[in-house]
Amino acid sequence: MSDLTQRQTEILDFIRSQLRETGFPPTREDIARQFGFSSKTGAQDHLMAIARKGFIELVPGNARGIRLLKEEEALLSHQFELPLIGSIAAGTPITAETNVDTWLRIDPELFHPRADFLHRVAGHSMKEANILDGDIVGIHVQDDADNGQIVAAVMPHPKTGEDEITLKRYFRRGKKITLKPENSAPAYKPLEIDLAPLDGDSQEQTPFRIAGVYAGLIRPRG
Amino acid sequence: MSDLTQRQTEILDFIRSQLRETGFPPTREDIARQFGFSSKTGAQDHLMAIARKGFIELVPGNARGIRLLKEEEALLSHQFELPLIGSIAAGTPITAETNVDTWLRIDPELFHPRADFLHRVAGHSMKEANILDGDIVGIHVQDDADNGQIVAAVMPHPKTGEDEITLKRYFRRGKKITLKPENSAPAYKPLEIDLAPLDGDSQEQTPFRIAGVYAGLIRPRG
């Protein structure tokens, strides 16, 4: 992502923090002082390098003439946003850009544990866990779970074969995994998975994986 | 709200627009040029007046040393945030600053209808509406509701007498209002309110008012 060197990133971060704290960009001397340079030329060189790489724009002849570019990506936009993930394209990591339907402005730290992405629930399989059709759940990414936790499981849809996310309560005893819907209606049956025959096989045959654990939800309608 | 004169408001707006467009505040000369002053002292005078009134801060000895204050109200901070309202101080409007426990970074437009404030649910009285203890509900401010809607009702706590928010399902038939908890356990009883004897009385005797309607919720834990 960042074409900047370590030092350049530090300096860009300093510019950002100065803007936040003082309301205006630093001078070359401010930067030199901050990083212990004895000459402001060092700061100037860095600024020109950062500008050349397109992260800032230097406005000639203007005191503190530093304009931040690319701030949508860095700060404003996804700082307090979470991606809403629908279906998952084959072979992509779950939060890959192609899988992101949209970004919602919700602070990830609101959830415990912190949410890494969101997923809209379809159907009533988790009704008795008070997760309803249309709810948006926050998922904390991790690749395993404790017994009894609700997980976001990724597995191919029985008909289309496309990978999709479903919420289930997770139980594991030895090599047997149970994914249990929270709905006592007879239509909802636990899914049993036996890991034993897969031992030594290629990863591709694994019928499911854990994308993360349930970390809370948003219900967007009254 | 604004103690600023017309001219001062124009100049403050110019500072804001410069910040947006160039990324840093204007100089005294920039301001003078913009407004056709032949001397930058005019701009300086205005800046000092605006600073004296608390809208900006001038940082002495710094080029472009203009810091915007009060920007929470205008732009930056509470743009995509919602106040979390706990108890309500006597005689204050519900979203008054004293009633705000904290601000949470959630886009108000996420909820339908749009949320105006948040409230943390205590207790299990709305369990059967799938609203649980600890959930944070979004409330859209309006002073009445349709039959069967869930409302945020403000009424004095039976013991402390302090105004507090409770969620109830609202029904009105003529002058009789029913506020119904969504929990069939015998401890939760509907509240009946008869408006008739209050007719013509002072507002103070009204035992409750509707703060708004339920617009969705956030459950911050998995």
Place this chain on the structure above:
DNA sequence: AGGTGTACTGTACCAAAGAACAGTACAGAA
């Protein structure tokens, strides 16, 4: 009638700050 605040013009001084030039050192790529 005098005081205070707004809204400027005009001049001047000097510190703040940008920008250019000349170096040094080191690391990795061609």
Place this chain on the structure above:
DNA sequence: TTCTGTACTGTTCTTTGGTACAGTACACCT
């Protein structure tokens, strides 16, 4: 081995830009 980029030091020059002082004019309040 040379070239390019990073990461600085040190010096100098010039413009930018803040700030102070001295005015003028007008409106409003007491």
